[in-house]
Amino acid sequence: MTKRKLQPVPIENPKPKIKPPPVSSRIVTVPNLLTMFRMALIPVFVSLLYSRKFAWALGVFVLAGLTDGLDGLLARRLNQGSQLGAILDPIADKLLLVTSFIVLSIPAISPQPLPRHFPIPFWVTVVVISRDIFIIVGAAAINIVTGFSRFRPSLLGKINTAVQILAIAAILIAASYPSLSGYLPTVYTTVFAFAVLSGVHYIFFASRLVNEERRQNGD
Structure with a gap:
C-alpha cells in the first residue's frame, strides 16, 4: 500500500490587505493643490488690475495659465486624477476668465x-x-x-x-x-x-x- 504525500494546505492570512484609496477619491493631490493655488491668484490678479499694474497682472495671469497646463500634465503623469480636480479645474478657469472680462470692462480700471x-x-x-x-x-x-x-x-x-x-x-x-x-x-x-x-x-x-x-x- 503506497502512502500518499500530504500536500501542505496554504494558510490564508486572516488580515485583509489594505488597499490604497482609489484615485478618484483623493482630495490632497499635487494637481488639486495647483488648481487651488490658481484660484488663490485671482484676488491678487484683481488687486493688480485695480492698481493699474498691468504688467504685473499679466505676469500673474501667465503664471495662472502655466499652473492650468501643469496640473493636467501632472494628473496624467502621476496618476492623480480625481473627481474633485475634475470639478475644480474648469471652475478655476471660468472664475479667472470671467473675472478678467468683468474687471477689464470697468472704465475706472483702464490705463x-x-x-x-x-x-x-x-x-x-x-x-x-x-x-x-x-x-x-x-x-x-x-x-x-x-x-x-x-x-x-x-x-x-x-x-x-x-x-x-x-x-x-x-x-x-x-x-x-x-x-x-x-x-x-x-x-x-x-x-x-x-x-x-x-x-x-x-x-x-x-x-x-x-x-x-x-x-x-x-x-
Missing part, C-alpha cells in the same frame, strides 16, 4: 489717459458670460429631464477657452503698452464670434452625447 479701444466693450463681456450661463442652464435642464450627466467640453469649446485666454493676455499687453492697442477691435470680434459659435455648437454636441448614451443603453 490713464484712456488709450484707444479701452475698456473691453460691454457687449463682449455680456456675450462671454451669457454663453457660460446658457451652457450651465442647458446642461442642468437636460440632466433634470433625461438624467444624463456625462457632459464634457467640445473641441470648439476648448478652442473658445484658448481664444479667451489669449485675448486677456493681448488686452493686458495693450494696457501695458497703449501704443499697441490698435489690434484690440480684432481681439474683441474674435472673442465674440467664438463665444457665439461655441455656445450654439454645444446644443448639437450635448444632443449627440445624450443620443449616444441612449443607443448604448438600448433605449
